[in-house]
Amino acid sequence: MLRKILLIIFGVMLILSLFAGCRPREAGPIKIGAELPLTGDYAYEGQGMLKSIQLLVDQTNAAGGLLGRKVELLVEDDAGDPGQASQVAQKLVDAGVIAVIGAYNSSATEPASVIYNQAGILHITPSSTATRLTEKGFKRFFRVCFLDDRQGLFAAKFMKEVLGAQKIGILHDNSTYAQGLAEHTKRYAEELGLNVAFYDAINPADKDFTPILTRIGGAGLDAIYFTGYHAQGGLLLKQTGDLGLKLQWVMGNACNNPELIQIAGVENAAGTYVTTEPLPKDVNVPEAKKYVEDFKARYGEEPASVWWMMAAEAFNVIRYAIEQTKSTDPAVLAEFLHQAKNINGITGPILGWDEKGDRLGTIHVAYVINEQGEFILHPQQPSP
Amino acid sequence: MQQLLQQLINGITIGSFYALVALGYTMVYGVLKMINFAHGGLFMWGAYIGLSGLSFLIARLGHGGPVIMAPVAVIVMMTIALFGVLIERVAYRPLRSAGRLAPVISALGAAFILESLARNLYGASWKTYPPGLVPTGRIVLLENVRISGMQVLVLAVSFLLMAALYLFVYRTRIGTAMRAVSLDHEVSRLMGIDVDRIIATVFLIGPGLGGLAGMIVGLYYGSFDFTLGWVFGLKAFISAILGGIGNIPGAMLGGMILGIIETLGAGYVSPQWKDVIAYVILILILIFRPTGLLGERVAEKL
Structure with missing residues (x-):
């Protein structure tokens, strides 16, 4: 008798679990990851980059979020270390992010990009400029910085x-x-x-x-x-x-x-x-002026580094892709970015990306x- | 030729830092036959306490000058010496009869604790010493051979400290007691020496000197972070072994030799190969003199 009841309960649970999978995914917030060196040699850059991203995330949420959903920023510290980068990349993947901004240095971005690629996540590095990062044929890896x-x-x-x-x-x-x-x-x-x-x-x-x-x-x-x-x-x-x-x-x-x-x-x-690349104070587009003003108003300091601005740009690109495609599917977003032309970026006009994911043009x-x-x-x- | 002279000056400066830190390893090994891995951490804390002290005084006085370095140096030595005694009391003394392995693990633990504390309390970013405290001029010895005021200061302070320590250990009663303890704890106790107090004294002097070295390194290089202890600690430890661990002049000699070999390797071959060159030479020296350059082969105790 007991076995029968257990069997029925188990069966009901099994059927329910099928429906659980069909639950609309749009219910929760849109999770976006930031993998940055918040400690270690590059902490100065990592901390500033985080401030930049946080600024844009909060502005987005204050304006009603994206597709009617809030944006949730998940932050992980890779300390600029390749080993730690792989660990925290896995952590972000497990947490269910759809896109990741990071890492700062190429040595950390390289191992992390393999994990994001396997998980099928949209990955944008604001600052890793080593040429070989985009030689691996990853379809959802982009940079907003320029090649070395x-x-x-x-x-x-x-x-x-x-x-x-x-x-x-x-x-x-x-x-x-x-x-x-x-x-x-x-x-x-x-x-x-x-x-x-x-x-x-x-x-x-x-x-x-x-x-x-x-x-x-x-x-x-x-x-x-x-x-x-x-x-x-x-x-x-x-x-x-x-x-x-x-x-x-x-x-x-x-x-x-x-x-x-x-x-x-x-x-x-x-x-x-x-x-x-030009420092934030020397970029002459309205988007840049607004970013510098907003940053100063919130943190009481100038965005001092190119990479802080590039981090904001990475979020800006993800936001733009989600708004344009009305989707949070990394495959759709990546496909959109490969086709995109002439986006009004914070770091100046973004001409587009080549098939490897490298930003076109140069501004050194x-x-x-x-x-x-x-x-x-x-x-x-x-x-x- | 001029370049070689300049490289020797560079090497002696680096070597004097290694030597100053190596003294702490060698003194503790002398009396306890134990490697105090926490020494690198204490050295690193010297750099942080020195920075805090200088920043505090500059903020209070509204200006900075070389004068304020002396009181801060004294505070650094006292604070780090206290750290040292505390670590000995809490982490080493209870394990003194527990064999050789347990105290080494305890020392490694203390090293990690010191490093994590520094990272958590001061943050992981690079810290820079306030400018304008150290002499910036330089003396031109030959056309292309120059020695900076700071290098002169570092060398002078290092040699003075090492000489003072040498005289202390070989010319005073406490120093004699230390040497007695380093030979045999039990016999020293029978001779009326308070072994625990002598060991505590060693943990006062070694870390005190190490802390001061940390502050000097901070002033000399101007910037540092919490990993400072590992880099210099490891090199200083090797200097102590190279010179003959337990032997004070040996620590000085070992530090100088390592500093000069590294410098010549980096300057004439490549910085990428300097460690390989330095350690090949080190291994060769140890094969032919396993007790280090000045270490003596002491008959094993029966």
Whole structure:
């Protein structure tokens, strides 16, 4: 008798569970993930990127959400570490997000992108520029930043045309991003007829770079391009000054934030060039002006870094795709983005994406750090 | 040639940091035959306490100058020394008769606790020391050989501290008692030495020096984060072994040698290969002198 009752209960539950699957999915909030380095070397960027995304999420919800549903932001800290990135990526997938913004650095984005791809989630990185990330054939992976091979070309042109350099050096830190940018820059520099007389890497765990700086100082270079991150970039500038060396530093777009200058000291940072996407204050579209104003109003500070703005852009793109398609299905959203043309972005017009998911066009510019420790758009830019 | 001289100056500066931190490892090993892995963490806390002290004084006085470094240095040494004594009392003393493995695990635990505390209390981002505290000038020795004011200061402070410690251990009564304890706890006790107090003294001096080294590293490099203890702690530990663990001049020598080998490796081969070069040489030295450069082969106790 007992067995019979249990069997009936079990059967009823089985049938009910079939209906559970048919429950309309639109009931809850739309879950969007953010995987960022909130601790570790890149915490400065990660924290600012989170502020940017949170700002847009709250604005969206205050305006009634998307498709009549609230947006729920799920935040995970990958600390910029590839191992932790895989773990938290799985966590976001298990939590049922439809799209993820992240990660900051290419070394963390690479393993995470595999997990998001397997789960079929829309994945947009605001800031990982290593070329090989989009070489894997992932259909739902996009970037709102630009490729390193274009930055490498820009940097080589800048050193040749604007600085008039003949003999240059390139220094990276063996990370996915920095090594990629260094290789592209080397290739283009040699194509442009520059002599790459120095090419080496530092170990980012080190604090003391005086040995390699002493060697660079003795190499007689016209310019030296550092493609790593700002914590080490700041130390390199500081120790160049401490050693009394006169080096013409040019740094890549992981050194485009004020913390670089804080670590280096203003007197050591002044005169350094940085190749980067334009800083938020220098983007001349209404969407950018509004973003900068709203950010200042809410947090009482300027959005200081390109990547904070790129993070906002990533959310903006997801929001736009959901609004246009009236869908939250990652497959539909990804298909839409592959076809999309001329979106009014926060970082300027988005021309569209190629079949790999790379943003079309390029917007790199060169900045110089002035005596007051500010990033100033350099009056001379290389030919496009 | 000039570049080689400059690289030697770079190497001696790095080496003096390793040496300062190595003293703490070697002193504790001398009296307890135990590796105090928490030492790197204490060193890192020195950098944080130094930063807090300097920021506090600058905020109070409204200006900063080299003068305020002295009181802050004293506070750092006292605070970290207290940390050291506390860790010894809580984490090591109860385990003193528990064999060799338990205290090592306890020390690793203390290291993780110190690191997590720093991360949670101060945050994980990079911290920068206030500018304008340290001398910025430099002395031009030859056309391309320069030594910065800060390097001179670091070298002077390191050598003074090491000399003072050496004299303390070899010329005072407490120092003599320490050396006695390092040879044999039981016999020392029979000779009327309060072994627990001597060990506590060691945990006062070692961490105190380590804390000061942390503050100097913070001032010298200007920026650091909570992982500082691992990087320098590991290198300093290796310096102590290289010089002959338990031997104070050995720690200084080991630190200098490691610093110079690393610098030459990074400067003449590549920073990517410097650790490989440094450790190949280290392994070779240890194969031929297993007790380290200045370590003596002491007859095993019966």
